[in-house]
Amino acid sequence: MSTREQSVLARVALTWLTEPGTRSVYGLVDELGPVRALDLLLDGGAPQEGLRDSVAARSRAGDARLVAAEALERSDRLGARVVIPGDEEWPMTVEQLRTLHLPDARRRVDRETAPPLCFWVRGPWPLAEILDRSVAVVGARAATAYGAHVATGLGYGLADRDWTVVSGGAFGIDAAAHRGALNAGGRTVAVLACGLDRPYPMGNTAMFDRIADTGLLVSEWPPGAEPLRPRFLIRNRVIAAGTKGTVLVEAAARSGATQTTRRAIALRRPAMVVPGPVTSAMSVGAHELLREEPATRLVTGLDQVLEEVGRIGEFAPVPRGPDRPTDLLDDDARAIVEAMPPRGRVDVDTLAARAGLPVRTVLRTMSMLEELALVVRGSDGYLLAAGPGRTTRPN
Amino acid sequence: MSTREQSVLARVALTWLTEPGTRSVYGLVDELGPVRALDLLLDGGAPQEGLRDSVAARSRAGDARLVAAEALERSDRLGARVVIPGDEEWPMTVEQLRTLHLPDARRRVDRETAPPLCFWVRGPWPLAEILDRSVAVVGARAATAYGAHVATGLGYGLADRDWTVVSGGAFGIDAAAHRGALNAGGRTVAVLACGLDRPYPMGNTAMFDRIADTGLLVSEWPPGAEPLRPRFLIRNRVIAAGTKGTVLVEAAARSGATQTTRRAIALRRPAMVVPGPVTSAMSVGAHELLREEPATRLVTGLDQVLEEVGRIGEFAPVPRGPDRPTDLLDDDARAIVEAMPPRGRVDVDTLAARAGLPVRTVLRTMSMLEELALVVRGSDGYLLAAGPGRTTRPN
Numbered sequence: 001m002s003t004r005e006q007s008v009l010a011r012v013a014l015t016w017l018t019e020p021g022t023r024s025v026y027g028l029v030d031e032l033g034p035v036r037a038l039d040l041l042l043d044g045g046a047p048q049e050g051l052r053d054s055v056a057a058r059s060r061a062g063d064a065r066l067v068a069a070e071a072l073e074r075s076d077r078l079g080a081r082v083v084i085p086g087d088e089e090w091p092m093t094v095e096q097l098r099t100l101h102l103p104d105a106r107r108r109v110d111r112e113t114a115p116p117l118c119f120w121v122r123g124p125w126p127l128a129e130i131l132d133r134s135v136a137v138v139g140a141r142a143a144t145a146y147g148a149h150v151a152t153g154l155g156y157g158l159a160d161r162d163w164t165v166v167s168g169g170a171f172g173i174d175a176a177a178h179r180g181a182l183n184a185g186g187r188t189v190a191v192l193a194c195g196l197d198r199p200y201p202m203g204n205t206a207m208f209d210r211i212a213d214t215g216l217l218v219s220e221w222p223p224g225a226e227p228l229r230p231r232f233l234i235r236n237r238v239i240a241a242g243t244k245g246t247v248l249v250e251a252a253a254r255s256g257a258t259q260t261t262r263r264a265i266a267l268r269r270p271a272m273v274v275p276g277p278v279t280s281a282m283s284v285g286a287h288e289l290l291r292e293e294p295a296t297r298l299v300t301g302l303d304q305v306l307e308e309v310g311r312i313g314e315f316a317p318v319p320r321g322p323d324r325p326t327d328l329l330d331d332d333a334r335a336i337v338e339a340m341p342p343r344g345r346v347d348v349d350t351l352a353a354r355a356g357l358p359v360r361t362v363l364r365t366m367s368m369l370e371e372l373a374l375v376v377r378g379s380d381g382y383l384l385a386a387g388p389g390r391t392t393r394p395n
Numbered sequence: 396m397s398t399r400e401q402s403v404l405a406r407v408a409l410t411w412l413t414e415p416g417t418r419s420v421y422g423l424v425d426e427l428g429p430v431r432a433l434d435l436l437l438d439g440g441a442p443q444e445g446l447r448d449s450v451a452a453r454s455r456a457g458d459a460r461l462v463a464a465e466a467l468e469r470s471d472r473l474g475a476r477v478v479i480p481g482d483e484e485w486p487m488t489v490e491q492l493r494t495l496h497l498p499d500a501r502r503r504v505d506r507e508t509a510p511p512l513c514f515w516v517r518g519p520w521p522l523a524e525i526l527d528r529s530v531a532v533v534g535a536r537a538a539t540a541y542g543a544h545v546a547t548g549l550g551y552g553l554a555d556r557d558w559t560v561v562s563g564g565a566f567g568i569d570a571a572a573h574r575g576a577l578n579a580g581g582r583t584v585a586v587l588a589c590g591l592d593r594p595y596p597m598g599n600t601a602m603f604d605r606i607a608d609t610g611l612l613v614s615e616w617p618p619g620a621e622p623l624r625p626r627f628l629i630r631n632r633v634i635a636a637g638t639k640g641t642v643l644v645e646a647a648a649r650s651g652a653t654q655t656t657r658r659a660i661a662l663r664r665p666a667m668v669v670p671g672p673v674t675s676a677m678s679v680g681a682h683e684l685l686r687e688e689p690a691t692r693l694v695t696g697l698d699q700v701l702e703e704v705g706r707i708g709e710f711a712p713v714p715r716g717p718d719r720p721t722d723l724l725d726d727d728a729r730a731i732v733e734a735m736p737p738r739g740r741v742d743v744d745t746l747a748a749r750a751g752l753p754v755r756t757v758l759r760t761m762s763m764l765e766e767l768a769l770v771v772r773g774s775d776g777y778l779l780a781a782g783p784g785r786t787t788r789p790n
Contacts, residue, residue: 146672146674149674150673150674274673275670275671275672275673275678275682275685275693276670276671276672276673277541277670277671277672278545278669278670278671278695278696279541279544279545283670284695287670287693287695290670291693291695291699297686298670298682298685298686298693300673300679300682300686301673304686
């Protein structure tokens with residue numbers, strides 16, 4: 001088996017053992033490479049008790065390496081391929097999830113915001129290439145005729161202007177956006193929260209077939225994986241991170257689609273919102289975002305969407321091939337790392353003073369740095385983790 | 396004739412001779428009092444050539460003092476009264492129009508943004524009292540069923556919560572807002588752009604009668620005045636300045652209703668906008684404002700409107716009885732006046748450096764200070780006008 005084949009098998013096994021996006025697993029892979037990370041987990045050596053328990057429970061259901069090998073055979077039969085970091089078609093934009101920082105109030109999903117370990121893809125396009133010029137159009141499943149009309153129009157217009165339309169394949173806004181792009185003869189990508197052998201929902205099967213023929217079906221989950229509810233939220237971070245910007249068309253209050261938009265904001269991508277009648281329950285989420293998130297931009301049509309993503313596309317090229325974890329940190333996080341003493345512990349107050357940042361910001365950032373394995377927390381302060389200057393990334 | 400009667404007669408005559416809101420006329424009244432200002436104008440002594448010409452032209456149509464006396468008799472017969480500055484029911488909030496500053500792009504209406512010289516009012520409420528706790532609800536004449544529904548609901552809800560609903564009496568959103576308030580048995584004020592003897596439009600006559608019975612009809616124009624097109628825009632500044640905040644429900648692109656909202660922004664009052672379907676031409680103006688004016692606030696219903704105006708009502712009481720023109724200046728303008736030398740000219744660059752402001756800001760502010768007669772412009776710079784420290788205001 002080649003190194004890549006070993007890496008693919010290990011990453012697939014890890015995906016089966018643990019949910020995609022789990023920060024602790026990503027941290028181990030980042031530190032040890034996928035093969036050694038898998039060995040460690042299967043040997044019961046996960047540093048986190050919760051992870052150790054869940055791996056043990058899952059392992060009782062089967063041998064992870066065997067399950068992975070079967071999943072790969074099944075992928076082949078399905079015409080799907082597995083894409084991993086280091087492959088030419090790996091989309092580097094999703095690596096920005098390493099630094100995804102979410103407000104404290106939403107901590108409960110924070111643990112599942114790490115970059116993907118691998119993707120299953122099915123369709124004629126290289127993944128990175130199709131995502132290179134892409135916009136996410138997301139919204140409510142229970143869309144109104146108004147929302148579906150707007151989403152279809154945006155999907156058509158974006159595809160017609162040579163942009164890839166990315167969405168989640170669901171009923172309502174997602175399907176309308178995909179269909180608009182298909183009708184324009186353009187590119188569209190459905191990012192699913194289940195195995196590519198059973199694209200969910202069944203009612204959109206004909207559409208999924210057309211997407212697989214002309215665009216791309218994408219998933220982080222192996223064939224056979226069920227579209228469990230939490231997976232949609234985990235999946236949403238990929239829609240936000242894989243595209244140049246996200247447009248929300250209709251959403252009920254606090255729905256999954258508003259969450260995708262909040263992910264886009266956290267990733268500093270253009271987060272666009274189409275308003276609607278204030279009398280429509282399906283626009284409540286859209287208006288909430290416009291009121292609560294100053295970073296969102298109200299858009300009323302294609303031109304305004306192109307204005308937002310065009311600007312980004314021109315002036316903020318996505319960094320390619322970062323070599324060190326610190327390359328991906330935002331300014332605050334980098335300032336904090338730089339303010340840490342090379343040896344020995346430091347407390348948060350001292351660190352905040354040195355970095356010139358509020359204590360709040362430092363506290364918030366430290367947990368991310370911890371998850372990235374750049375710092376270690378002790379009872380009396382933080383210290384730099386060994387070897388954060390590693391210059392190659394295991395694939 | 397009492398002093399007040401003389402003042403009323405002069406102000407009514409001035410209103411007939413020149414359009415309300417004319418900055419140069421307001422400046423003369425501010426400097427000389429209305430009686431001497433009228434004498435000066437009628438003697439052909441207006442310092443501005445354009446004003447001199449228009450007064451001369453108007454004077455050929457009649458004797459201003461006789462016309463004014465007739466207008467006052469007509470007002471009496473109509474059951475309307477004239478309210479002037481110094482009267483207990485004069486709404487001090489409109490005095491903030493002295494410092495109304497508008498973006499350069501809209502200069503063409505800048506000359507007609509001075510405070511009113513007088514109001515005609517008809518109805519059972521003192522003007523200042525009914526406006527004390529008031530919200531403007533404005534929008535398109537060609538409203539959709541959606542807009543009318545929202546405006547009626549807001550009108551009802553505001554009146555029900557003891558707020559006065561102010562609007563312009565037009566078809567569409569205005570009428571819907573008035574009717575909502577009337578249906579709630581609450582207070583509503585129609586600010587008209589024509590004489591109170593012929594409230595425009597005729598189709599709303601029954602509604603105007605109900606408003607005159609339970610609320611207030613208000614106008615800056617004497618009985619007999621026609622609802623000429625430019626007057627609506629002049630009138631709009633009173634709707635913005637007389638209320639605690641303005642809610643825009645529906646508006647076509649660049650319409651009068653969006654202008655009222657921009658007035659509210661310029662006056663630093665809450666400027667609220669109700670979004671609508673992006674497919675509706677009647678929401679284009681609303682969405683334009685939300686996109687272009689960061690000071691506007693998207694609102695989806697009554698509670699959010701109350702939140703905005705309630706905050707202002709509690710924490711930013713309207714200053715009562717300012718004594719000097721400079722009291723009403725904003726921070727930049729005050730800084731500039733203070734940076735001017737007590738004697739002699741100063742050029743804009745020097746002034747900008749002394750005031751610590753960008754040259755752009757200084758240039759923009761100087762024209763306002765000029766209109767307020769606080770500075771005089773010469774070919775080689777600006778100098779302070781004589782006597783800006785006057786401490787009493789003629790009534």
